[in-house]
Amino acid sequence: MEIVQLLVSDIGKVYQKSEMTEPVRQAYEAYVETHLKWLSEWCVNADHLKNNIHHLYLLVDDKIIGFRYFYFPSKGNYCELLAVFIDPNYRKRGFASKVIEQSIDFSNKKGISKFVVRISIDNKPYKEGLLSFYDKLCGKRCPPNQFTIYSSKGKREYGL
Numbered sequence: 001m002e003i004v005q006l007l008v009s010d011i012g013k014v015y016q017k018s019e020m021t022e023p024v025r026q027a028y029e030a031y032v033e034t035h036l037k038w039l040s041e042w043c044v045n046a047d048h049l050k051n052n053i054h055h056l057y058l059l060v061d062d063k064i065i066g067f068r069y070f071y072f073p074s075k076g077n078y079c080e081l082l083a084v085f086i087d088p089n090y091r092k093r094g095f096a097s098k099v100i101e102q103s104i105d106f107s108n109k110k111g112i113s114k115f116v117v118r119i120s121i122d123n124k125p126y127k128e129g130l131l132s133f134y135d136k137l138c139g140k141r142c143p144p145n146q147f148t149i150y151s152s153k154g155k156r157e158y159g160l
């Protein structure tokens with residue numbers, strides 16, 4: 001297993017969507033492409049955006065079986081942990097934990113220990129697991145880190 005970290009501006013140069021398994025490609029198109037389009041319309045500073053959105057790809061047997069991305073907003077000295085997705089055939093093996101741990105370690109090296117997670121549950125049953133997953137992981141990594149999770153179930157804070 002290998003975790004590859006890329007800036008948003010490098011996507012496409014290094015990895016192609018054809019290297020993703022089908023469920024990952026679908027999730028990537030549904031979440032990442034839509035979200036990046038929204039961010040680029042909303043964010044006035046395109047250079048800041050280009051240099052502060054990091055993507056992590058999980059490679060297993062030369063296939064991309066999962067991804068996540070995270071963002072350092074220009075104000076606030078914190079990290080937004082954005083979408084995470086693991087191919088259903090590869091779940092419950094610690095892969096999502098590894099990519100998120102990597103984002104946390106990378107942020108800590110930059111002196112950032114505050115994290116925000118926003119989950120839209122939207123009545124989709126598969127997303128219920130996402131909240132339990134983050135609850136566990138945030139509990140493990142605080143202190144010294146601080147996490148705020150926003151979801152339709154309200155606001156949860158760890159380490160604050």
Ligand SMILES: CC(C)(COP(=O)(O)OP(=O)(O)OC[C@H]1O[C@@H](n2cnc3c(N)ncnc32)[C@H](O)[C@@H]1OP(=O)(O)O)[C@@H](O)C(=O)NCCC(=O)NCCS
Nearest residue numbers: 083084085086091092093094095096097129130132133136
């Ligand atoms: C939630 C998700 C990321 C978990 O990935 P994973 O690789 O299976 O997670 P891990 O194996 O690292 O699990 C870590 C911990 O979370 C728990 N966990 C994982 N999935 C869970 C679930 N569905 N329900 C409850 N707990 C769960 C595990 O039991 C594990 O606990 P442990 O440390 O006590 O053993 C994965 O199920 C997924 O991609 N779901 C779809 C998410 C989605 O819709 N993303 C797009 C929008 S953001």
